[in-house]
Amino acid sequence: MRNGKVWWPWLAVLAAVVGVLVLAWVTFTPLTDNGGLQVSANRAQLTGGFVLAAAVPLVLALRWARQRSRELVAAAVPGPEVVARAKELLAGLVAEQWEDEARRRSLDDPYPIPVRWRTPAPDAHTPAVMDHPDLIDPTTASTGRVWWTASSNHIAALSVRFRRTRRGRLVILGKAGTGKTTLAIQLLLDLLATRTTGEPVPVLLPVAGWDTEQFPRLHDWVADRLARDYPALRSPDLSTGAAHALTGRGHVLPVLDGLDELPPPAQANVISALNRSLGGDDQLILTSRTTEFTTAITAAGDVVNSAAVLEPLPLSPAAAADYLTHCLPPSPGPAWEQTLTALRTTPPTDLTPLQQVPPGPAGVLARVTATPLGLWLLRTVYTAPGTTPTDLTDPALFPTPAALQAALFDRLIPALITTREPRKDSAEPFRPRHRHDPCDTRRWLGYLAHHLINQTDSSGGQEGGQETRDFAWWRLAATTRAMTLTTQLALTVTITLSLALMWGLMTGFVDWVENRYFEEKDQFLGGFPLGILGLAFGLLAGAYFGSQVRLWARETPGYADLRIRNRPAGLFRPLVKYCAIGLTTALACWLAQPTEDGTYESSLLVIVAWYGLIFGATAWLLKIPNWATTPASSTLTVAPIDSWRADRNLNLLRITICALAGGLCFWPTAVLLAALAGDLDTWGALTWSAQTLLLALTCGLTVGVAGRHRAWWAYLIATRKLARAGRLPPQLMPFLDDCHRLGLLRAVGPIYQFRHAELQDHLAATYQAPP
Structure with a gap:
C-alpha cells in the first residue's frame, strides 16, 4: 500500500458500475415492448426508484474508494515540503487565534499589567520544584543556581531567556488570579512573532483535556487536538498525517494550561507522562497553581525534566496605582486622585490570603490589586462612566479584601453589559451582538458555572462528576442528563411513527395514483397493499434509528463549511464528471436496446439521456456533504460558536441534500415520460408533485436521523x-x-472557559436555582 498499490479500492467502484449497467438493462427492457412509451410512462415512478437505487450505491462506492485511496496514500510519511507548509499554516492560525483573544482580554490596553516574575528561592521546608540547574541553563554551571527575573510588561526579555535554556521548557506557577495563563499567552505570541524557520510553533492547549490512559504519549494527544481544533491541517492540500508529523518531529511547542484543573491522581499521571514523552529537543510550557503542582511532583516522584520555574511577585500599590492612572482620563477628578494617592502610600503586600490586610486606609484596596485579577476587576467596574471610587477606601463597606473582591464580582456583569453596546457590524468583533438583561445573564452563567463544578456524565465520558473549567457544547446533553430514558423513549416512538407514516403514505399514494389514474380508475383500494409494505419498512427503519437516540449524547461535532469562495472547483467539478458518467452509461444502454428491425428509437435516446443527467445531478448532490466536510487550507481556526454552526450546518445540509436527491430522481423523470406518452395534464402534474414532496421529505428525514455527527x-x-x-x-x-x-x-x-476560575467559583457559590 505504501508503494502505490492503491488501486484495489476502485474494484468496488467497478462492481458498482457493473451493477448499475445490469440495473439499467432491467429497467429499460420494457421500453422495447409493444407498449413502448405508454408502458414507460406507467412505470415512471418505479423507474425513478431504480435510478435512485442505482445512484446511491455507486456514489457511496465512489466516495469510499476515493477516501480509502487518500488514506493509503497518506499512510506514507509526509515529505519535508508538506511538513513545512503545514507548519507555516499552523503558525498563522495560532497567531490569528491568540492575537484576537489578546485583544478581547485587553492585554495591551493601555499596556500589559506589570507583573514581576522570578524563579523560586530554595526553601528547606518545601520540596524542590525545579530540576538540576545545569540541566536547565548551561550558563549556570559556575554559579550552581538558576535565577531568573522577568516582567509581563517586558515579555521580549523572557523570550530571549527561554530560548537560551538547554531544552526550552518552562513551568509557570502562582496562586489564583496571578496571571499565569496571561503570561503563557504573552510568551506564545512573542515566540510566534520572533520565530525563525527552524523553531517550533507554540500552541496553547488546556491540559485538563489530556487523558493519559487513552494517549500515553504527549505527542499523540497534541496531534489529535491539532487535527480537531485546526481543521485546515486536514485539508487535501496536506497529508492526513500532517498533525502527527508536526508533533513527532518537534515542530510544535505545547503550551499546556491549567494542570491544577485535573483531579490530584491525574495531575501526577500527567507529570509522569510528560517525562516519558519529552525527548531531548522537545520544548514545553506548563502552567499550574503552586500548591497543586507541588503535590503532583511529590506524588510522581520527580519534577518536570530540564524545566525552569517562574513564580509571580505581588503587584506593588504604586504599580497598581500607575496602571489605573493610565486607564483613566488625564483628569480623572478629585475622588480618583485621592484614592490613587492613598493607594500609593500603602505599604507593599504579599500574596497571602485575602483576609490579611496591610495597614493604611487603602490596605484592603492594595491587597485586592496585588493580583492582576483584582486590578482587572477594579478597572472594569470602577472606570466606567458614572462610578465613583470613594467607597473603595471605606472600611464599613469593605472591611476585608474578600468582601471587596466579592462586590467587584457582583458588579462585573452589569458593568460590562452597560458599557459595551451591542453592534451587528462585523467590524466590531469585540462588542456583543445582542443586549442581555444583567440578572438573566448572572443567573444563566451561574448555572453554567455550577454545572461545570458539579456535573455528572451520563454517557460514560471523561468528566464522570469531576470539576472542570471547560465547557464543550456537544457534552451538554450528557453532563446535564438531558437524554433521560423518558426522553429517549419519546424520541424513539416519534421517529418510528413519523418514518412509518411517511413511508406508508408515500408508497401507498404512489401505487394508488398508478392504479387510479393510469390503469383501473374504479379501483378504490389501489395502493393499499404497497402502503402496508411501506408502513412496515418505516416501522423497521424508525425502530432502528430511534434506538440510536441514546448515542446522540456521545457524538462529537462534525464539520461543514458551506462557503464557496476559494474552492468553487471542488464543488462544481464533480457535477460535470458525474453527468458525463451518466450520459455515457445512458448511451451504452441505448445502444444495447435496438428495435426488432435493428434501428434505434430517438425518443428512447431522449429518455435514457435524461436518466443519465438525472443520475449525474443526483450523484453530485450526494457529493456536496463530502465537499462541505473537507476543510480548505484557508479554513480559519474553529472557535466554539464556529464549531456549533459547522455541526448544525452539517445536519441541515444532510437533510436538505437527501430530500433534493429524492425529489430530483422522481419528479422530472415521471413528468418527462408522461409528456412523451401524451398523458400529462394538470392532475398528473399535481399528483406527481405531491409524490415528489412525500419522497423528498421521507428520504431527507430518514437520512437526517441516520447520519453521523448528531451532536447538534x-x-x-x-x-x-x-x-x-x-x-x-x-x-x-x-x-x-x-x-x-x-x-x-x-x-x-x-471550548469555552470562564475568563478567571475565581469568577466561575464565585458565580457557582452564589447561584440560586429558579423555582
Whole structure:
C-alpha cells in the first residue's frame, strides 16, 4: 500500500458500475415492448426508484474508494515540503487565534499589567520544584543556581531567556488570579512573532483535556487536538498525517494550561507522562497553581525534566496605582486622585490570603490589586462612566479584601453589559451582538458555572462528576442528563411513527395514483397493499434509528463549511464528471436496446439521456456533504460558536441534500415520460408533485436521523429542556458568544472557559436555582 498499490479500492467502484449497467438493462427492457412509451410512462415512478437505487450505491462506492485511496496514500510519511507548509499554516492560525483573544482580554490596553516574575528561592521546608540547574541553563554551571527575573510588561526579555535554556521548557506557577495563563499567552505570541524557520510553533492547549490512559504519549494527544481544533491541517492540500508529523518531529511547542484543573491522581499521571514523552529537543510550557503542582511532583516522584520555574511577585500599590492612572482620563477628578494617592502610600503586600490586610486606609484596596485579577476587576467596574471610587477606601463597606473582591464580582456583569453596546457590524468583533438583561445573564452563567463544578456524565465520558473549567457544547446533553430514558423513549416512538407514516403514505399514494389514474380508475383500494409494505419498512427503519437516540449524547461535532469562495472547483467539478458518467452509461444502454428491425428509437435516446443527467445531478448532490466536510487550507481556526454552526450546518445540509436527491430522481423523470406518452395534464402534474414532496421529505428525514455527527440534535434537546426550567437561554451558543465578546468567557479552540476560575467559583457559590 505504501508503494502505490492503491488501486484495489476502485474494484468496488467497478462492481458498482457493473451493477448499475445490469440495473439499467432491467429497467429499460420494457421500453422495447409493444407498449413502448405508454408502458414507460406507467412505470415512471418505479423507474425513478431504480435510478435512485442505482445512484446511491455507486456514489457511496465512489466516495469510499476515493477516501480509502487518500488514506493509503497518506499512510506514507509526509515529505519535508508538506511538513513545512503545514507548519507555516499552523503558525498563522495560532497567531490569528491568540492575537484576537489578546485583544478581547485587553492585554495591551493601555499596556500589559506589570507583573514581576522570578524563579523560586530554595526553601528547606518545601520540596524542590525545579530540576538540576545545569540541566536547565548551561550558563549556570559556575554559579550552581538558576535565577531568573522577568516582567509581563517586558515579555521580549523572557523570550530571549527561554530560548537560551538547554531544552526550552518552562513551568509557570502562582496562586489564583496571578496571571499565569496571561503570561503563557504573552510568551506564545512573542515566540510566534520572533520565530525563525527552524523553531517550533507554540500552541496553547488546556491540559485538563489530556487523558493519559487513552494517549500515553504527549505527542499523540497534541496531534489529535491539532487535527480537531485546526481543521485546515486536514485539508487535501496536506497529508492526513500532517498533525502527527508536526508533533513527532518537534515542530510544535505545547503550551499546556491549567494542570491544577485535573483531579490530584491525574495531575501526577500527567507529570509522569510528560517525562516519558519529552525527548531531548522537545520544548514545553506548563502552567499550574503552586500548591497543586507541588503535590503532583511529590506524588510522581520527580519534577518536570530540564524545566525552569517562574513564580509571580505581588503587584506593588504604586504599580497598581500607575496602571489605573493610565486607564483613566488625564483628569480623572478629585475622588480618583485621592484614592490613587492613598493607594500609593500603602505599604507593599504579599500574596497571602485575602483576609490579611496591610495597614493604611487603602490596605484592603492594595491587597485586592496585588493580583492582576483584582486590578482587572477594579478597572472594569470602577472606570466606567458614572462610578465613583470613594467607597473603595471605606472600611464599613469593605472591611476585608474578600468582601471587596466579592462586590467587584457582583458588579462585573452589569458593568460590562452597560458599557459595551451591542453592534451587528462585523467590524466590531469585540462588542456583543445582542443586549442581555444583567440578572438573566448572572443567573444563566451561574448555572453554567455550577454545572461545570458539579456535573455528572451520563454517557460514560471523561468528566464522570469531576470539576472542570471547560465547557464543550456537544457534552451538554450528557453532563446535564438531558437524554433521560423518558426522553429517549419519546424520541424513539416519534421517529418510528413519523418514518412509518411517511413511508406508508408515500408508497401507498404512489401505487394508488398508478392504479387510479393510469390503469383501473374504479379501483378504490389501489395502493393499499404497497402502503402496508411501506408502513412496515418505516416501522423497521424508525425502530432502528430511534434506538440510536441514546448515542446522540456521545457524538462529537462534525464539520461543514458551506462557503464557496476559494474552492468553487471542488464543488462544481464533480457535477460535470458525474453527468458525463451518466450520459455515457445512458448511451451504452441505448445502444444495447435496438428495435426488432435493428434501428434505434430517438425518443428512447431522449429518455435514457435524461436518466443519465438525472443520475449525474443526483450523484453530485450526494457529493456536496463530502465537499462541505473537507476543510480548505484557508479554513480559519474553529472557535466554539464556529464549531456549533459547522455541526448544525452539517445536519441541515444532510437533510436538505437527501430530500433534493429524492425529489430530483422522481419528479422530472415521471413528468418527462408522461409528456412523451401524451398523458400529462394538470392532475398528473399535481399528483406527481405531491409524490415528489412525500419522497423528498421521507428520504431527507430518514437520512437526517441516520447520519453521523448528531451532536447538534442532542444539544437542541438539552437547551430546550434547560430553557424551560429557566436555567439557560434557548439560544445558548449565541449567548455564550456574546459573553465571550464581553470578556466574561475565553475561548480555547472549540471550548469555552470562564475568563478567571475565581469568577466561575464565585458565580457557582452564589447561584440560586429558579423555582
